[in-house]
Amino acid sequence: MSLSSSLRRLLIAGAAFSALMSAPAQAQGDLLVAPTRVVINQGGSAEVVLSNIGNKPATYRISAELRRMSEDGDFDEVKEDDANPAEKAALAMVTFAPRRITLLPGQPQSVRIAVRPPEGLPDGEYRVHMNFRAIPPALAPEDAAAAEASGLSIRLVPVYGITIPVFLRRGRLEGGATIANPRLLTTSYGTFVELDMNRTGQRSVYGALIGKNARGEQLFELKGIAIYSEINRRKVQIPVPAEMLAKLSGPVKIEYRELAENGGALLAETSATFP
Amino acid sequence: MRNTLRLAAVGAALAAASFATSASAAATATATATAEILSSLTLTADSALDFGLIAPNTGGTVTVNADNTVSQTGALISTGTRAPAGFTVTGTNGASVVVTLPSAPVDLTRVSGTETMSLGGFNTNPVGAFQLSPTTGQGTFSVGGTLTVGANQVAGVYSGTFAVSVEYQ
Numbered sequence: 001m002s003l004s005s006s007l008r009r010l011l012i013a014g015a016a017f018s019a020l021m022s023a024p025a026q027a028q029g030d031l032l033v034a035p036t037r038v039v040i041n042q043g044g045s046a047e048v049v050l051s052n053i054g055n056k057p058a059t060y061r062i063s064a065e066l067r068r069m070s071e072d073g074d075f076d077e078v079k080e081d082d083a084n085p086a087e088k089a090a091l092a093m094v095t096f097a098p099r100r101i102t103l104l105p106g107q108p109q110s111v112r113i114a115v116r117p118p119e120g121l122p123d124g125e126y127r128v129h130m131n132f133r134a135i136p137p138a139l140a141p142e143d144a145a146a147a148e149a150s151g152l153s154i155r156l157v158p159v160y161g162i163t164i165p166v167f168l169r170r171g172r173l174e175g176g177a178t179i180a181n182p183r184l185l186t187t188s189y190g191t192f193v194e195l196d197m198n199r200t201g202q203r204s205v206y207g208a209l210i211g212k213n214a215r216g217e218q219l220f221e222l223k224g225i226a227i228y229s230e231i232n233r234r235k236v237q238i239p240v241p242a243e244m245l246a247k248l249s250g251p252v253k254i255e256y257r258e259l260a261e262n263g264g265a266l267l268a269e270t271s272a273t274f275p
Numbered sequence: 276m277r278n279t280l281r282l283a284a285v286g287a288a289l290a291a292a293s294f295a296t297s298a299s300a301a302a303t304a305t306a307t308a309t310a311e312i313l314s315s316l317t318l319t320a321d322s323a324l325d326f327g328l329i330a331p332n333t334g335g336t337v338t339v340n341a342d343n344t345v346s347q348t349g350a351l352i353s354t355g356t357r358a359p360a361g362f363t364v365t366g367t368n369g370a371s372v373v374v375t376l377p378s379a380p381v382d383l384t385r386v387s388g389t390e391t392m393s394l395g396g397f398n399t400n401p402v403g404a405f406q407l408s409p410t411t412g413q414g415t416f417s418v419g420g421t422l423t424v425g426a427n428q429v430a431g432v433y434s435g436t437f438a439v440s441v442e443y444q
């Protein structure tokens with residue numbers, strides 16, 4: 001009894017494994033977006049490249065959406081009806097074209113994004129998130145025919161895409177940060193240094209979190225960490241590579257730095273000794 | 276000045292994206308020497324979210340979680356290959372990315388019919404933000420969910436879509 005049930009489980013696992021291995025990649029709709037972040041000061045325009053990196057022609061839709069960052073660093077989608085005045089203003093001043101592109105495999109195209117702040121717009125940072133996603137192909141005729149067969153089968157198509165933030169900064173805005181309370185956290189995904197980040201000023205901050213030991217040796221680095229202007233604090237978890245765990249003993253200096261291409265300025269630092 | 280830089284950066288990115296010869300890409304890059312070119316993000320789908328075969332009986336739910344665990348409730352019979360959807364992200368080495376999924380259930384509709392089933396409880400593995408590899412800039416994640424099947428759900432192919440986006444901060 002128990003033997004047969006475990007045998008059955010093995011068979012199912014084996015079937016799942018072979019199906020995974022033999023399933024062709026769903027390459028329709030694969031995409032590349034560059035750059036991954038756009039900052040426009042006072043007003044103007046920028047171009048973002050979208051490229052079809054799949055092996056079939058695909059049609060992509062481009063849209064401007066709203067997101068809010070939560071204190072654990074995740075994003076919450078904001079429907080237009082729930083938008084606050086600053087978010088509505090951000091959506092209203094962003095224009096982009098084209099909104100729909102069909103691309104052959106390997107073919108890139110640039111999308112122009114323009115931001116025109118209206119008269120009397122209060123100083124501040126405004127943000128929308130540009131979403132690039134493939135429109136799924138229509139159901140193939142042979143699949144529709146299969147629908148006549150008996151039984152229940154499910155055809156799920158992920159509509160997958162990439163979202164990048166577009167910022168408009170209006171006026172002279174300052175942004176600063178502090179980092180505090182570094183602590184070790186072990187989960188099923190590995191060991192992390194978790195810390196609290198605080199933001200000051202009228203705009204978001206963006207950079208990398210870097211940990212070094214007393215000899216200046218780099219122990220961990222997490223790039224692309226922002227604190228958006230709608231929150232004043234967030235938590236972040238920095239993965240510590242397994243080979244660096246032994247080196248965590250002794251004082252560790254943690255820095256929050258702008259990315260090198262933005263000047264690399266030190267935004268905040270703290271030090272910690274992990275037990 | 277700023278516009279020139281941006282246009283040039285786009286030119287270089289275009290060249291790189293279209294797999295133009297390295298010579299022409301390099302020429303554009305050296306002419307402008309801007310660092311904006313480095314950041315690109317790609318997303319590819321590797322495998323589909325699969326609920327296998329279902330005999331509805333008096334209905335119930337089938338859950339395929341992103342961490343590969345499978346469970347079911349009710350009297351339905353669920354067999355065959357059940358697997359979460361898999362995706363690969365490539366971007367800047369060591370960068371943090373966030374995956375967002377639908378917060379509300381989506382409907383699947385029977386092809387050439389009006390009957391629906393609901394798919395909800397979307398989850399990802401890893402959960403929340405994760406780091407792209409510090410050496411390759413690559414990361415993978417999977418997506419799972421829960422399918423709710425009605426009693427005597429009409430047989431057929433049910434089709435629907437769900438949105439997955441990878442967000443850069």
